[in-house]
Amino acid sequence: MKTFDVVIVGAGSVGVPLAYCLARKGIRTACVESEASWGRGQNRAAIGGVRATHSDPGKIRICNESIAIMSRFREEHGIDIEWRSGGYLFLAYDEAREKAFRELLVVQKAAGLGIDWIPADRVLELAPGLKREGLRGGTFSPGDGYASPLMTSTAFHKLALEAGAEFSFGETVTGFDMEGGRMTRMRTDRETWSAGLFVNAAGASAAELSSLVGMEIPVHPDCHEGGVSEPVERFMEPMLVDIIPDDESGNYYFYQANTGQVVFCITPKPQVWGTDMDNSSGFLPLVVRRMLEIYPRLRNLRVRRTWRGMYPMTPDGLPVIGYCREAENMLLLAGMCGQGFMIGPGLGSIMAEVIADGATGAAASASGEYGFIFDEFTPYRKFEGMEMLK
Amino acid sequence: MNRILHHPVLDVPGGRREVDFLFDGVPSRGYEGEILSSALFAAGYKRFSVHRKGEAPQGIFCANGQCSQCTVIVNGLARKSCVTPLAAGMDVRTLVGIPILPADNRPRGRMEKKSVETDILVIGGGPSGLSAAMELAGMGFSVVLADDKERLGGKLVLQTHKFFGSEEDCYAGTRGVDIARKLEADLRSIPNVMILANSPVVGIYKDRKAGVYVNASSYLLVGFKALVVAAGAREKSILFPGNDLPGVYGAGAFQTLVNRDLVKAADRVLVVGSGNVGLIGAYHALQAGISVAAIVEILPKINGYKVHADKIIRTGVPVRLNTTVVSVEGDGRVERATVARVDENWKPLLGTAETYEVDTVLIATGLSSCDEFYDQARAFGFPAVKAGDAEEIAEASSAMFGGRIAALSLAKLLGKAVTIDESWIAKREVLKSRPGDVSCRDEETAGERWRPVFFCTEEIPCNPCATVCPTGSITLRENKGTIMDLPYYHGSDCKGCMACVAACPGLAVSLIRRIDDAWTEVVLPFEFDPWFEQGAILPVLAQDGSFLEDASLQRKFFHKKYRTWLLTLKVSAANAPKAAGIRVQAEETTRPMPSPRFEHLPDDAVVCRCERVTVGELVEFIRANRVTDVNQLKTIRAGMGACGSKTCTPLYSQVFRKAGVDPKDVTGGSVRPLAVEVPMGDLVNEGGRP
Secondary structure, eight states: OEEEEEEEEOOSTTHHHHHHHHHTTTOOEEEEOSSSSTTTTTGGGOOOEEOOOOSSHHHHHHHHHHHHHHHTHHHHHSOOOOOBOOOEEEEEOSHHHHHHHHHHHHHHHHTTOOOEEEOHHHHHHHSTTOOOTTOOEEEEETTOEEOOHHHHHHHHHHHHHHHTOEEEOSOOEEEEEEETTEEEEEEESSOEEEEEEEEEOOGGGHHHHHHTTTOOOOOEEEEEEEEEEEEOOOOOOSEEEEOOOOSSEEEEEEEEOTTSEEEEEEEESSOEESSOOOOOTTHHHHHHHHHHHHOGGGGGOEEEEEEEEEEEEOTTSOOEEEEOSSSTTEEEEEOOTTOHHHHHHHHHHHHHHHHHHTOOTHHHHHSSTTHHHHHHTOTTSOOOSOOTTO | OOBOOOOSSSOOOOOOOEEEEEETTEEEEEETTSBHHHHHHHTTOOOOEEOTTTTOEEOOSOSSSSSOTTEEEETTEEEEGGGOBOOTTOEEEOEESSOOOOOOOOOOOOOOOEEEEEEEEEEOOSHHHHHHHHHHHHTTOOEEEEOSSSSSSGGGGGOOSBOOBOHHHHOTTSBHHHHHHHHHHHHHTOTTEEEETTOOEEEEETTTEEEEEETTTEEEEEEEEEEEEOOOEEEOOOOOTTTTSTTEEEHHHHHIIIIISOBOOOSEEEEEOOSHHHHHHHHHHHHTTOEEEEEEOSSSSOOSOHHHHHHHHHTTOOEESSEEEEEEEOSSSOOEEEEEEBOTTSOBOGGGOEEEEOSEEEEOSOEEEOOHHHHHHHHHTOOEEEOGGGTSOOOHHHHHHHHHHHHHHHHHHTTOOOOOOHHHHHHHHHHTOOOOOBOOOOOOOOOSSOEEEEOOOBOOSBOHHHHHOTTOOEEEOOSSSSTTSOEEEOSSOOOOOOHHHHHOTTOOEEEEEEOSSSEEEEEEEEOSOOOOOTTOEEEEEOTTSOEEEEEEEEEEEEETTTTEEEEEEEEETTTGGGOOEEOOSOGGGGOOOSSOOOOOOGGGOEEETTTTEEHHHHHHHHHHHTOOBGGGGGGGTTTOSTTOSTTTGGGHHHHHHHTTOOGGGOBOOOOOOOOSOEEHHHHTTOTTOO
16 A cells, blocks of 8 residues: 555646645655556647636636746746747627627736737737738737646656656556545555545546545536647737637637647537547638638648547536545545646645645635635535636 | 669650749759659759758658658748649748748638548558559449559559569569559549549548548548558658768658659668668669669668569679668768678677768668558548558558458448458468578579579569460479469470560579580670670679679660560670679779768667657656656657657657667557648638639
């Protein structure tokens, strides 16, 4: 049997930064992952956008922390994660969008977000050649940016190793031993683990994992396809987001990575539920049609590859963060709704503080400056409504 | 102009229209419609791009549309020059770093969805794909055959040598390039086949559709019921410092330049690898008037057919066993290649290093199957078969059979009542067999009548000599009971017609006839342009390449059907039965520099060619991050390039081993079939594009 202070299940966007943040505090931490290495679940399919521009104050708070960590990453750790503060630009090509964005600005500014409305001319400076016709402007948050999910998770993994965290790959959790409302042991296909705290950071498999302790959480993956182009010299700065839905799709977004490659993704309509990761023939013609509509010069940009990934969705588009009533020493960090990469570093840093403080269960939500996160994202909420900027 | 203006086997087409184009602003000329990379080679340009990493000059590597190393800027857009046809007035530029996306801000034009439905999609129009398509169409299935090249036939179009195998089954004795023409013509005559040439398949999708990039201009979705994957193979790269210098090519690339496009791609080459591809590549070089310094082979024995090896050794090319390349160097292009013997652990013995002044190094160290679409189709649960090199690397002769067999298996999967003729399977097995036993032959003696002498001592699947003999005097002596068996002359009926000499793909038959006690007439096959006339004195060599004597040429005769010269020489009676060939290349050509000149920097070898990631960088990364999953190497961009990690993948086990990780413990990288970059405008068939 292996004994640790904290055992994290899932070495992905959430689990790996958390492992690092815990280990550097001297907390004996292990991370157990069923894939062959770190970041091989949803992290590898993430396109790399990192924004604090959300409609929800809790997410804004956590992602601001992520941005602070990622933007200083090279400076602090000497490791390049291809961070660039390119900003997020939500485009308004119609009155409805302009109105909604402007209303949202009030909430966003109140939550401390560096965001403002910019006119069409400024939009075109940031993304030269974008379709001018019908463009009313957009909300721009220059502090947001993008980084390489792969380089980021590899960097956190390396830092975690150096800080003393242990990783075990290719190992699948099979069950938990319970005693008096606490989990005493975690069993896997090859080992038994004992820990004071178990963390469920299992991404798309989080619901399955928590069902092992008899807890149902409403996390269901849906599938999105993404693509990447050849590299070209930089021609655009921000992540462009167009949330106008049409018959076949919802929002779509794309940006130019530090390598010069354009990375893009679209929300299909209807949503594709499940874990089927196979590519469909409709994706490229659909996403390209929409991208060329607003950015015609992309016509000469060559697509290099496409892939499909999962968004572990919750009904309201917000994550599930909190201790379980069913097993008080299980911490849920789940249901990231496709935003694990941008939430992970900040969440890891915050949760390490909370865990180091030692408050668990109901005490955690009542205590400290991060208590509101537990209140807001509790697994026992009603899951009503939908985050607007999902 | 580096053009091949005359070739002993290939017809040099006349009357092609010359057009002007610019390369980096300098006016050049080429043939309209020829492949741009070949036009550039012909004009003397071998550097196509400058990599953003280390400002390293890059040349062509695969010439096959797979590796992307030959990308240039064509009229402002980045394009692989090896699949781009030359047009008048083209403005071609070296790609420096990464390209600039043109500021073409015209509004999005009209779009069009293009699709077609078929029973069977055949991916690849080489020998196996063509054979499979023919068979399936014959059974009444509708067939779409998509091939990424302009001319069908796959690698057959590069093969100027005569085929092994048997005449009735697989056109043995016929040259690959002629077989390709015949197969294409046959297929084009069938009505229920749609041929998409110059149309790579870029992806297959779960909804049973394939995306095909037709003619570098439109995107066609092909809906299919079943799939034949006959996409061939790709060349393996190997690791040595300087392996990405312009002038280091895959042997197939070289054959493409020389045999398909008739470009004299080099002056003096070093061939790495003694499999059939390397041996034939060296032979093709000589036929194109290019000297071959040596063939090096790391193994203690020659890897290809013995007849191929004998043939090349007899021309004066040494095959150096237990030898590897330790460094290739030069200022922006290959100028020198250094080789050294290896110890029993394949470690180079630097004290034995020798440096050759060559401008080209051909990598012929093997092929890996392009079978990703098959694996993907199986994972999707589609009925699918693979054939040819996509199934197993083997000779084209077996691929033709394999294609037919695969077609029948697919028909069966689709519920057709077919039985696969057992003899077909047996024949395919024979055709793809590795060489069998090697036998010694008794030395022949010349008599009053002509008689054949066989230098064919190793069992390979081949029988044209026995087929063409008009008197039936040549038969295979039963050992295996297949066409693997060796031929022998029996009886005394030889009429001296020379058909066996001309037809033998291995050039391993001569004819001898006694003149008097001292002299014998010997007829030898010859596949080079004879630069000599009757009465010339020619150096005659034995089967092992050793010099026998200078002999005078009595007659020369060109056998049209087999496109082979037949030389009759007057050879001393003692040497005549041993006389196997004529030296083509002077001995000086194969000499290394007086002393070796190289730096030993094995960590500088490039593993990922697209992103120029070296052995040293990878080993350091693997150690620092405790990597045991190939996917993590993408963190330092290895495998992230345009080729979709096709070229680097076979090299990773060596790299992990070097980093102290047992390759058995390493998880492989995810397979990504899409390796053809398609412009977004073409993906939606946007109208009004330039």
